[in-house]
Amino acid sequence: MSDRAQKRPFRWHIVVFLAPAVLIYTAIMIIPLFGTLNLSLFARAEDGTRVFVGLQNFRTLFGDDRWSDAFWNATGNNLWFFVIHMLVQNPIGIALAAILSTPKLRFAAFYRTAIFIPAILSFVIVGFVWKLILSPLWGVAPTFMDALGLGDWFAPWLGLERSALTTLALISVWQFVGIPMMLMYAALLSIPDEVLEAAEMDGITGASQFWKIKLPLLLPTIGIISILTFVGNFNAFDLIYVTQGALAGPNFTTDILGSYLFRTFFGFQLQLGDPNMGATVATVMFAIILVGVSIYLFGVQTRLRRYQF
Structure with a gap:
């Protein structure tokens, strides 16, 4: 044998x-x-x-107005929260990575560290500090905008129904923009020098080189960043709770699935907690994330492999 x-x-x-x-x-x-x-x-x-x-709890969640109205409101808010991160955070992260990867840029390490530091801060610190900054009574934002001649543009954004959720999403973008920046920066450094040298020999340099050569090679990393953003946003809770409380005011306009789950499971003020309905909301959240991740893994990632070395 x-x-x-x-x-x-x-x-x-x-x-x-x-x-x-x-x-x-x-x-x-x-x-x-x-x-x-x-x-x-x-x-x-x-x-x-x-x-x-x-499945009666799921029928109640989707069919009973006492539950479904709040659930769909939280789902819509969560979707908007995610869209802002995708349209603002990730493009800014890509742009910062492209700038900081420039070989001749001085103090690049300092800039990378300064941009990434908010990502490691506690949600409590971030939420409390931004509430102080944006406060119309004792915040520094009104004074700062007055100094720039933009005082008339200031508004209590966290207290207005039309702007509270967007403001919180932008605060979250400020906190976590360092994560896509560092991932994209590492991906840019992994591009072989031979590829860039060949592009330069063909006359492709500067911004044209980024759009035609580097960006297509970054698509797998952009896909990973997108799915991480999706999972993180549909699991979000801390920033909303710290800044707006469990009721996600004003008038539930900042209510997302995480805060809705908290009130449903544990109860708050006059609302009694229901662990079974809370588990139902958590299961639906898990299903949403599972579907999103599955679409990425089987529908997107397989097509992006052609851009990997």
Whole structure:
């Protein structure tokens, strides 16, 4: 019998190395996930016992006006929150990465650090500081805009229904723009010098080189940034809670799925918590994220592989 026909020994060291991570991930992610899915299929009876209701909680969430109006309002707000990040945060991140990757730029390391620092700050700090900055009573924004001759443009943006959600999204953009910037910066550095030298020999330099050579090679990274933005935005909660409270004022105009889940599950003020309906909202959030990630993995990523080295 040849050596190829012999059975290969099982690589136990792979199991040993993977076991701690798998166990921890299972304990803090997989088990709670299935627990949430299970909880969404039950309801609390009047005598306090758990009753299996199947998909009735989902019918209530989508069909009962007491639940569906707030749910669709939060979903629409969450979608707008995501759109602003995609249209503002990611293009700015790409532009900053392109500028900071310029070889002749001085103090580039300092600029990268300064832009990335807000991403590691606590949501509590960011929310509290921006509330102070934008306050019409003691904030520095009115004074600063007056000094620039733009005082008439100032408004209490966090207190107006038409602008509160957009303002919070832009605050979030300010905090996290450093993440797409660093990912794009690393992707730009990974482009082989031979490709750029060949482009220069063909007369493609400057901005033309970025649009025609670098940007197409960055598409896989842009796809990853987009799906990370999608998952992060549809899991958002902290900034809304810190700045606007659990009621996501004014008049629920900043309410997103995370804050709606919090009020549904734990209750707030006059609203009683319902763990079963809260689990139902969490399950729908999981389904939305799962569908979005699946579309990216099977519909987008496979087409972007042609741009990878």
